[in-house]
Amino acid sequence: MKKVLSYLKPYYLPMTVALALMLVELVVELMQPLFIAKVINEGIMTKDLDAVMLWGAVMLGLTAIGFVSGIINSYFAAYVSQHYGFDLRKSLFAKIQSFSFANFNQFPTATLITRVTSDVTTMQNLMFMGMRIMLRAPLMLIGGLVMSLFVNMKLAFILVIVSPILFFFLVWLMRTGFRHFHAVQERLDHANSVLRENLLGMRLIKSFVRDKHEEGRFLDSNQQLMDRTVKALRLVETAVPTLTFVMNASILLILWFGHEQIVGQAGTNVGDVVAIVNYTARMTGALSMISMIVTNISRARASALRIEEVLNAEADIVEKEQLDPNQLVATGSVVFEGVSFHYPDHAVAVLENLNFEIKQGERVAFLGATGSGKTSMFQLIPRLYDVSEGRVLVDGQDVRDLSLDRLRGAIGYVPQEALLFSGTIADNIRWGRTQASDEEVVDAAKRAQIHDTIMKLPKQYDTIIGQKGVNLSGGQKQRLSIARALVRQPKVLLLDDSTSALDVKTEGRLLRSLPTDTCTTLLITQKISTAMRADRVVLLDDGKLLGIGTHDELMKQSELYRRIAESQFGEEAVSLV
Ligand SMILES: Nc1ncnc2c1ncn2[C@@H]1O[C@H](COP(=O)(O)OP(=O)(O)OP(=O)(O)O)[C@@H](O)[C@H]1O
Numbered sequence: 001m002k003k004v005l006s007y008l009k010p011y012y013l014p015m016t017v018a019l020a021l022m023l024v025e026l027v028v029e030l031m032q033p034l035f036i037a038k039v040i041n042e043g044i045m046t047k048d049l050d051a052v053m054l055w056g057a058v059m060l061g062l063t064a065i066g067f068v069s070g071i072i073n074s075y076f077a078a079y080v081s082q083h084y085g086f087d088l089r090k091s092l093f094a095k096i097q098s099f100s101f102a103n104f105n106q107f108p109t110a111t112l113i114t115r116v117t118s119d120v121t122t123m124q125n126l127m128f129m130g131m132r133i134m135l136r137a138p139l140m141l142i143g144g145l146v147m148s149l150f151v152n153m154k155l156a157f158i159l160v161i162v163s164p165i166l167f168f169f170l171v172w173l174m175r176t177g178f179r180h181f182h183a184v185q186e187r188l189d190h191a192n193s194v195l196r197e198n199l200l201g202m203r204l205i206k207s208f209v210r211d212k213h214e215e216g217r218f219l220d221s222n223q224q225l226m227d228r229t230v231k232a233l234r235l236v237e238t239a240v241p242t243l244t245f246v247m248n249a250s251i252l253l254i255l256w257f258g259h260e261q262i263v264g265q266a267g268t269n270v271g272d273v274v275a276i277v278n279y280t281a282r283m284t285g286a287l288s289m290i291s292m293i294v295t296n297i298s299r300a301r302a303s304a305l306r307i308e309e310v311l312n313a314e315a316d317i318v319e320k321e322q323l324d325p326n327q328l329v330a331t332g333s334v335v336f337e338g339v340s341f342h343y344p345d346h347a348v349a350v351l352e353n354l355n356f357e358i359k360q361g362e363r364v365a366f367l368g369a370t371g372s373g374k375t376s377m378f379q380l381i382p383r384l385y386d387v388s389e390g391r392v393l394v395d396g397q398d399v400r401d402l403s404l405d406r407l408r409g410a411i412g413y414v415p416q417e418a419l420l421f422s423g424t425i426a427d428n429i430r431w432g433r434t435q436a437s438d439e440e441v442v443d444a445a446k447r448a449q450i451h452d453t454i455m456k457l458p459k460q461y462d463t464i465i466g467q468k469g470v471n472l473s474g475g476q477k478q479r480l481s482i483a484r485a486l487v488r489q490p491k492v493l494l495l496d497d498s499t500s501a502l503d504v505k506t507e508g509r510l511l512r513s514l515p516t517d518t519c520t521t522l523l524i525t526q527k528i529s530t531a532m533r534a535d536r537v538v539l540l541d542d543g544k545l546l547g548i549g550t551h552d553e554l555m556k557q558s559e560l561y562r563r564i565a566e567s568q569f570g571e572e573a574v575s576l577v
Pocket residue numbers: 343346350368369370371372373374375376377416
């Protein structure tokens with residue numbers, strides 16, 4: 001818990017104020033039974049109304065002080081706990097931003113969402129409670145015990161015996177609770193994961209009429225979450241009745257012994273008995289609070305552990321320490337030198353000994369069967385993964401020697417699945433480069449062949465795109481993603497099957513409008529018609545490079561390439577080419 005607690009450091013001052021005010025509240029509370037005893041012994045028993053008024057007024061004044069302290073304490077407790085939660089969420093978010101894909105394999109999306117939201121809220125609640133009652137309750141317990149001993153040692157001895165027994169009961173409760181709450185958070189992760197998959201795949205679920213199946217899956221994980229939570233709460237809920245039972249039994253014993261002592265004239269008076277009973281009642285309240293705190297601590301321990309796992313995770317794609325601040329990516333040449341690659345935690349090589357060179361301004365198509373490693377190869381260029389062997393060079397420099405900002409700033413990556421953000425169309429294009437002017441946004445849209453479509457929309461560039469671009473067609477989303485990459489004015493443009501949803505004519509226009517003098521274009525495609533428009537074609541099969549050359553060269557040299565062409569154009573057409 002050390003690391004998550006270190007986030008309290010900036011708030012030590014308001015925390016100290018809150019804790020000091022909590023102590024004021026505690027002192028006020030501890031003094032009250034003393035004054036009640038005084039009212040009884042000096043006022044009621046001696047029929048002295050003045051004494052009743054005096055001690056009554058003192059009690060009222062103290063209550064007012066306690067009330068004001070409580071309000072100010074709450075203010076500071078809320079301030080510290082909310083800022084603490086804000087800082088934790090900020091750090092977690094920044095850490096997740098620095099994650100490599102290997103880290104994302106370790107922490108699936110749903111668990112990250114639970115950790116940033118639910119786990120942080122648990123910590124936040126603990127901090128708030130900590131500043132309100134965490135010290136007050138145990139101090140009330142100790143204070144109540146001491147004051148009872150001070151009032152009447154013989155009667156208070158009962159409490160001296162009972163207190164350690166209850167203490168060990170609470171320690172046991174905290175340990176067992178931790179295990180249970182850890183399991184509850186894991187079930188919450190699972191329920192979140194099922195929910196997330198459902199929301200993302202809603203169209204698919206509806207079109208496959210799998211609603212009932214998915215409902216069952218969610219019910220199952222929801223049931224598991226409920227069962228685990230009920231189990232945890234059942235344990236916690238036995239605490240208060242157990243504590244109350246033991247303390248009430250103690251009160252009965254105190255009354256009985258008190259009666260014996262008053263009757264036997266052993267120096268005990270009614271005021272003392274009332275004061276000790278009052279202290280015991282307050283101690284019972286404090287113990288209930290402690291059991292609540294104990295529950296919250298065990299819950300928070302589980303959450304703290306989960307938060308720290310994320311904060312301590314080592315991102316494996318990191319920049320070198322001493323990078324040349326003047327380094328530049330001036331040209332978009334791309335070279336693969338003996339590159340082999342396997343995914344982290346996977347032994348099977350996805351790419352094997354790739355060697356090729358792409359010159360500045362060249363347009364190269366990558367063709368290969370599904371699963372042949374095309375996307376994996378693309379991901380090595382902006383360093384989304386690091387090579388297992390060999391080197392990837394951009395502008396003649398090993399990508400590991402470049403700062404990630406410089407490298408990625410020079411690349412326009414259009415992934416296979418077009419992902420848009422909620423906001424306007426202009427916002428989405430400008431997401432590629434926030435300082436792009438309106439003219440540059442329009443130019444990028446024109447090149448991506450989406451400008452005419454945008455102009456037909458009711459609000460044109462100010463049209464709001466729904467979540468993940470729900471109100472756009474697949475092809476429109478693809479072209480917007482391309483515009484977003486083009487507005488960056490990249491040196492290297494990576495199109496991962498990004499024109500698959502376009503008709504041949506639009507695709508042709510788009511490819512012709514891409515800049516060639518300043519930008520090198522690498523495009524993955526399944527279509528020979530697209531590959532024919534490229535300067536050269538790289539043919540991949542099962543992670544190996546089978547051939548590289550122009551379309552005509554590969555038609556002559558590569559049997560596989562010829563077969564793909566035949567399957568797409570028909571044998572006759574190919575023989576005419
Ligand atoms: N995150 C990952 N972890 C482990 N293995 C992966 C991962 N992503 C892809 N693979 C594996 O790597 C191999 C190459 O996948 P890749 O996506 O690069 O192929 P591709 O040629 O782009 O396929 P497609 O044309 O279908 O997109 C496949 O066998 C795939 O199972």
